[in-house]
Amino acid sequence: MPNFLETTIDKFIFKVVDDRFYTPAGLWALAEGNRIRIGLSDFQQQRSGDVAFAEIKPVGTQLAYDDEVAVIETIKVNISLGSPVTGSVVEINSAMTDAPEVINQDPYGIGWMAVIEAADWEADRPCLMDPQTYFTHMKSLAQEELNKG
Amino acid sequence: MSDTHLPRKVAIVPCSGIGKTYGSVSREAAYDVTEDLRPEKTQLVSLAMLVLGDETACAALAGAPAVTIDGCKLACATKMVQESGGTVTKDYAVLEVYRRYKQFKPQGIAELNEGGQQLARALAEEIVAVVDSTLAGSGGEKNG
Numbered sequence: 001m002p003n004f005l006e007t008t009i010d011k012f013i014f015k016v017v018d019d020r021f022y023t024p025a026g027l028w029a030l031a032e033g034n035r036i037r038i039g040l041s042d043f044q045q046q047r048s049g050d051v052a053f054a055e056i057k058p059v060g061t062q063l064a065y066d067d068e069v070a071v072i073e074t075i076k077v078n079i080s081l082g083s084p085v086t087g088s089v090v091e092i093n094s095a096m097t098d099a100p101e102v103i104n105q106d107p108y109g110i111g112w113m114a115v116i117e118a119a120d121w122e123a124d125r126p127c128l129m130d131p132q133t134y135f136t137h138m139k140s141l142a143q144e145e146l147n148k149g
Numbered sequence: 150m151s152d153t154h155l156p157r158k159v160a161i162v163p164c165s166g167i168g169k170t171y172g173s174v175s176r177e178a179a180y181d182v183t184e185d186l187r188p189e190k191t192q193l194v195s196l197a198m199l200v201l202g203d204e205t206a207c208a209a210l211a212g213a214p215a216v217t218i219d220g221c222k223l224a225c226a227t228k229m230v231q232e233s234g235g236t237v238t239k240d241y242a243v244l245e246v247y248r249r250y251k252q253f254k255p256q257g258i259a260e261l262n263e264g265g266q267q268l269a270r271a272l273a274e275e276i277v278a279v280v281d282s283t284l285a286g287s288g289g290e291k292n293g
Contacts, residue, residue, distance in 0.1 A: 050244050
């Protein structure tokens with residue numbers, strides 16, 4: 001059962017689940033054998049706002065590390081998300097088409113975005129942040145946002 | 150001739166969020182309906198006045214159907230109409246409307262871009278259909 005690192009900044013509560021790795025841009029990567037499930041962190045989904053559309057690269061797409069794997073359009077911004085792993089897209093969450101708001105509702109659960117068959121997970125993993133490192137990084141970003149007013 | 154037998158005007162209550170694109174879309178759609186498309190069947194009710202408990206605004210809801218247009222998931226317009234004793238015939242969320250009209254991407258705040266104006270017009274036309282069916286006695290949809 002994963003645990004959460006949690007912080008409150010201003011009126012917002014941000015959670016980082018401790019069983020996966022993260023990119024600095026706020027994508028999480030959860031290894032299930034050689035398959036890597038990916039999604040958006042709680043901080044990134046709150047920061048970005050309500051998701052209007054989520055376009056994920058189709059099944060079969062070959063990706064190098066940091067190649068664009070998804071584009072999210074929210075009420076505030078359009079964001080391009082780089083893949084946390086080199087490999088091939090093997091599954092897309094059908095909710096991304098029908099109900100992308102699940103990203104906001106449950107970013108670490110049913111709001112997952114895609115599964116990538118890793119070419120070499122052990123090689124990519126050191127490029128990612130462990131939960132504690134991402135937690136610190138995320139708090140820094142949140143504080144910056146707060147200071148902007 | 151008395152008009153007391155005529156149905157009440159449908160109250161149109163948009164988001165009052167200032168500085169938000171979707172709030173602007175909600176208000177633009179409300180103006181389209183109440184000033185242009187169905188001025189004789191609808192009346193604009195200010196959410197801010199409902200929050201203040203303004204008697205005239207609250208009276209506009211009494212016994213009249215209401216269509217709410219929310220700019221975000223806080224759904225202030227819908228909640229405030231309900232708390233003011235009004236009856237929400239149809240509640241719209243601009244994000245949901247945008248998902249149906251992806252080609253109309255809204256941008257801008259004080260002044261909406263063309264996409265925002267087109268989205269507002271599309272929403273206004275949906276509201277008009279609800280207004281017409283409500284006053285014809287067949288309203289009652291939710292969650293738009």
